[in-house]
Amino acid sequence: MSVTTPSAAPAWEAAVDDAPVAIHVRRDLVAVAGAEGTVWLLDVASGAVTEALTLPGGLLDVALAPDARHLAAAGPLGHALWARDGGRASVFETGSWSSKAAWANMERVAVVSGRRALVLDAEGRELWAPEPAASTVTDVAWMRAGRRLAVAAYGAVRCHERHTPAPVATYRYVGSHLALAVPATGRWICSGNQDASIHIWRTRDGSELTMSGYPEKVSRLAFDDTGTWLAADGAPDVTVWDFSGKGPAGTAPRTLTAHETVTALAWRPGPAGHLASGGDDGTVALWRATSGRPQARLRPARTFAGAAAVAALAWAAPHLLIAAHRDGRVVAHRVPDL
Numbered sequence: 001m002s003v004t005t006p007s008a009a010p011a012w013e014a015a016v017d018d019a020p021v022a023i024h025v026r027r028d029l030v031a032v033a034g035a036e037g038t039v040w041l042l043d044v045a046s047g048a049v050t051e052a053l054t055l056p057g058g059l060l061d062v063a064l065a066p067d068a069r070h071l072a073a074a075g076p077l078g079h080a081l082w083a084r085d086g087g088r089a090s091v092f093e094t095g096s097w098s099s100k101a102a103w104a105n106m107e108r109v110a111v112v113s114g115r116r117a118l119v120l121d122a123e124g125r126e127l128w129a130p131e132p133a134a135s136t137v138t139d140v141a142w143m144r145a146g147r148r149l150a151v152a153a154y155g156a157v158r159c160h161e162r163h164t165p166a167p168v169a170t171y172r173y174v175g176s177h178l179a180l181a182v183p184a185t186g187r188w189i190c191s192g193n194q195d196a197s198i199h200i201w202r203t204r205d206g207s208e209l210t211m212s213g214y215p216e217k218v219s220r221l222a223f224d225d226t227g228t229w230l231a232a233d234g235a236p237d238v239t240v241w242d243f244s245g246k247g248p249a250g251t252a253p254r255t256l257t258a259h260e261t262v263t264a265l266a267w268r269p270g271p272a273g274h275l276a277s278g279g280d281d282g283t284v285a286l287w288r289a290t291s292g293r294p295q296a297r298l299r300p301a302r303t304f305a306g307a308a309a310v311a312a313l314a315w316a317a318p319h320l321l322i323a324a325h326r327d328g329r330v331v332a333h334r335v336p337d338l
Contacts, residue, residue, distance in 0.1 A: 011320060011332040012047035016040045020311040020324035026064035030314070030322055031071055032330055033062035039073050039082070044316050047332060053089045055080040063101040063109070070122045072101035072109045079111045081124040090124045100139050104146030112137045117151045119162075130160040130167070139180040143189075143203075150189055152177035157189055157201070171201040171208070178219040183227025188243060190230060192218030198232055202247065209249050211241070224267040224275075229290055231275055233262040238277050240289045252295040258285040258303065266313040266321070274338055276321055278310025284323050288338055301338045306331070 018034025025031070029050070030042040037058045041051040057077030064071050071082040078094040079101065096114030103109045108127060110119050115132040117140050133153035141150045148168070149160050154176050158167035176194035189201045196214040198221070201207070214234035222231045223243075230241045230248075238256040241248040259279025268274035273290030285300035292298055308327035316322050321333045 009334075011334050013332070014042055014047035014049070014330045016328045016330060018328060019326045020328065020330070021059055022061050023312040023314045023322060023324045023330070024062050024064050025314045025316045025322060026066060027068040029064060029068045030316065030330070031062045031064050032324055033059040033073060034328075035059060037075060039071065039080075041071070042330065044320070044332075047330065051082075051084075051087055053080065053082050055091060056093060060099045061101050063103055065103045065106050065109070065122065067106045069106065070109075072103070072111060072120075074098035074101045074111055079113070081109075081120070081122065083122065092124060097136055099137075102140050102142055104142045104149075108146065110140045110142065110149055112140060115153070117149065117160075119149065128163045129165065130158065131165045133158070138177050139191075141180040141182045141189075143182050143186045148186075150180055150182060152180050152191060157191060159189075169203070169206075171206065173199045173208075173210075175199075178217060179221045181221035181223050181230060183223040183243070184225070185227045187227065188247070190221055190223075192221045192232060192234065196234060198230075198234075198241075200247070209247070211248070220262065220265050222265045222267055224271075224273060224290075225269060226271050229267075229273060231265050231267065231277075231289065233265065236260055236262070238262055238265065238275070238287075238289075240275070242290075242294065254289065254292055254294065255297045256285070256287050256289060256300070257297055258300050259283060264310050264313040264323075266315055268321075268335075269315055269318050272338075276313050276315070276335075278313050278323060280309040282306030282308050282310060282325060284310060284313065284321070284333065286321075286335065286338060302335075304331075304333055 022033040061074040073080045135154040139152045157171045159169040177191040179192040181190045197212040218234035220233040239253040261280040264278035275289035284304040286302040308325040
């Protein structure tokens, strides 16, 4: 049985003058990226706006460095870097589609730039770049504690070591990759695909597996902190796959039913197996996502109702969940132990 709490008082609520497309939280800052190109930096404790910067041409992603001293933003016309000390911002209008930014550590960030993935320092200077892909890069993910970069483009995921333009490993799949997920262990590489499938490679030996049959494209994938559980969209339901032991081959996922369309996924920090999902109906659902048996159809443990679609979710702490809604509302929900 789920508990719906439409009137539960949030820790705070803020509003931005745009439709959010992404949020990211590190330490004391919440970064909210708006579709038209502004990033708002909010205080985690109060929701107050502390800074704003603009990237011409719009935004697709935003990422704070682990120490929250720097920020990278990506959009259709390029990328931007922001330094907290002095509020310094540098905008790089490359004219190349930049859909993703991902920090390896406090000193290196990877950004998509058309058919390339660029690795920059915190000031925006290029450190190295993998060789161009055959088509537009759609996602990047760091592996091995920031020592290896996975780059997804049509037909393959290629892995590059630092300062090595040519790939050290290539994982091929004929299709368009929309999202990458790599557990902290680096044992697996998973791609969500335009052809309504999830493709999985075991990095140790390159063996592979495809989970197909989703009714819609799979554009959101997320591993929990343990690297054991993978959550995916691709249907009105959320599927959760078990990667323990030899992995998900020959198994069935748990199914989480709450939304007509899934619009956001975020695992609660820690090993508890709690997942937050957002839907186009404005609902935020909280799950004991790893309970029950394979093929179990789970109901949410708690829901928060909202008027506008959920654009993005991020955990600020184990008991504080930030939801950005497409009407510009940003809400910090207090989340008790489930």
